[in-house]
Amino acid sequence: AHHHQIVIVGAGAAGIAVASSLLARRKDIDVALVDPAPEHFYQPGWTLVGGGVFTADQTRRELASLIPRGASLIEARVSGFAPEARQVILSDGRRIGYDKLVVAPGLKLDWQGIEGLAQSLGRNGVTSNYRHDLAPYTWDLVRQRRGGTALFTQPPMPIKCAGAPQKAMYLSCHAWERAGTLGDTRVEFLNAGQALFGVADYVPPLMEYVRRYGISLSFGHSLKRIDGDARTAWFQTAGPDGDTQLVERRFDMIHVVPPQVAPDFIRSSVLADKAGWLDVHAETLRHARFPEIYGAGDVLGTGNAKTAAAARKQAPIVAVNLLRDMGRIQTPYPAVYDGYGSCPLTVERGKIVLAEFGYGGKRLPSFPAWLIDDRKPSRLAWLLKEKILPPVYWRAMLRGRELLVKPRLAPVQD
Numbered sequence: 244a245h246h247h248q249i250v251i252v253g254a255g256a257a258g259i260a261v262a263s264s265l266l267a268r269r270k271d272i273d274v275a276l277v278d279p280a281p282e283h284f285y286q287p288g289w290t291l292v293g294g295g296v297f298t299a300d301q302t303r304r305e306l307a308s309l310i311p312r313g314a315s316l317i318e319a320r321v322s323g324f325a326p327e328a329r330q331v332i333l334s335d336g337r338r339i340g341y342d343k344l345v346v347a348p349g350l351k352l353d354w355q356g357i358e359g360l361a362q363s364l365g366r367n368g369v370t371s372n373y374r375h376d377l378a379p380y381t382w383d384l385v386r387q388r389r390g391g392t393a394l395f396t397q398p399p400m401p402i403k404c405a406g407a408p409q410k411a412m413y414l415s416c417h418a419w420e421r422a423g424t425l426g427d428t429r430v431e432f433l434n435a436g437q438a439l440f441g442v443a444d445y446v447p448p449l450m451e452y453v454r455r456y457g458i459s460l461s462f463g464h465s466l467k468r469i470d471g472d473a474r475t476a477w478f479q480t481a482g483p484d485g486d487t488q489l490v491e492r493r494f495d496m497i498h499v500v501p502p503q504v505a506p507d508f509i510r511s512s513v514l515a516d517k518a519g520w521l522d523v524h525a526e527t528l529r530h531a532r533f534p535e536i537y538g539a540g541d542v543l544g545t546g547n548a549k550t551a552a553a554a555r556k557q558a559p560i561v562a563v564n565l566l567r568d569m570g571r572i573q574t575p576y577p578a579v580y581d582g583y584g585s586c587p588l589t590v591e592r593g594k595i596v597l598a599e600f601g602y603g604g605k606r607l608p609s610f611p612a613w614l615i616d617d618r619k620p621s622r623l624a625w626l627l628k629e630k631i632l633p634p635v636y637w638r639a640m641l642r643g644r645e646l647l648v649k650p651r652l653a654p655v656q657d
């Protein structure tokens with residue numbers, strides 16, 4: 244079997260950032276990324292594709308072009324783990340040995356989890372910004388819509404970028420407001436959860452936009468079935484006695500966010516926690532049972548917001564801790580992750596509520612309030628999202644240039 248010092252499963256936002264962070268610290272280590280995908284996507288840009296600001300092409304790069312100098316790319320799918328033998332198993336049966344492993348395959352969008360959805364998407368007004376090829380269809384629908392009923396759905400938590408379902412809605416509403424058709428449009432947000440946003444501090448500024456756009460909120464509504472030809476969707480709700488019922492909604496347009504689960508090969512592995520996610524220590528990101536394994540990105544069972552912003556902060560933490568375990572850097576304590584994640588809520592074209600928070604919903608703003616007040620819609624935060632964050636992603640985060648990220652070292656019990 245092939246062998247590498249460090250094997251990284253998944254060359255997404257987290258996997259590439261970890262590889263680059265390692266190589267930025269120690270040029271001579273032997274790192275291999277394993278990923279079958281020919282392309283890599285800047286998914287945070289898809290909200291702006293659906294809002295008519297970016298083209299879909301701007302969010303896509305050839306994966307091979309992003310692999311850092313010094314790392315190798317193995318174009319294959321991982322199907323399982325043999326941690327006792329320190330090997331990953333590929334879908335073609337090959338095995339790759341490692342000294343240290345980083346697990347970063349993201350999460351699985353469960354399009355099959357809603358009856359009728361997979362065959363409905365892309366026609367009859369059924370769209371989703373959660374797919375690169377469909378985000379442009381969202382903007383087509385928004386531009387063409389003249390009144391009628393527009394539904395926006397949100398599945399149960401956890402999902403990646405928990406604000407994205409409502410970002411799509413606010414940008415659509417703002418476009419209709421500018422076109423003068425919002426008054427003729429019935430807009431409803433059907434959310435499986437019970438709150439507009441998980442961190443209470445950000446709910447009041449969002450509620451101002453809910454009122455301004457005349458959106459009706461339906462909590463505890465979980466999409467179960469959709470029929471695009473009949474332009475009808477069915478939602479499960481729980482009554483006061485806990486008994487469930489299906490309610491029906493007709494639509495002219497529906498933006499669907501699919502349920503999100505751990506990838507099957509993680510869920511079925513010995514590396515998973517009870518809910519199927521990767522079982523790591525919340526601060527060190529080291530596996531709870533296999534000390535030579537770390538994790539990063541959306542696959543983690545930790546309570547942070549699943550965002551690229553979180554992966555940006557996690558990458559140097561994993562890199563420092565791995566190199567420390569290998570005796571390649573000396574630090575008194577491991578690097579610790581505070582759960583940072585960020586969700587730039589696009590409340591209108593040109594303004595963002597820049598939610599930044601860590602474990603337990605603790606607000607962790609990167610900017611002083613006089614520059615960007617995280618609890619108010621901000622023009623500067625929009626400029627950050629549209630002009631600054633994409634180059635930060637491509638040119639800094641994926642290349643191991645750690646702007647504004649200094650891993651904190653602290654004693655932990657694990």
Ligand code: FAD
Nearest residue numbers: 253255256257280286287321348349404540541550551552
């Ligand atoms: P990904 O980037 O999804 O990469 C996973 C990689 O693993 C892929 O390349 C895949 O091919 C590979 N892989 C999967 N299975 C295997 C396997 N079996 N073997 C080998 N490789 C495998 N984040 C923000 O910070 N801000 C935002 O505003 C924001 N908005 C978003 C809006 C939308 C619509 C979406 C969809 C996401 C948004 N995100 C946002 C979230 C962000 O994109 C993710 O959190 C981030 O991409 C997670 O990185 P990752 O590396 O864990 O997963």
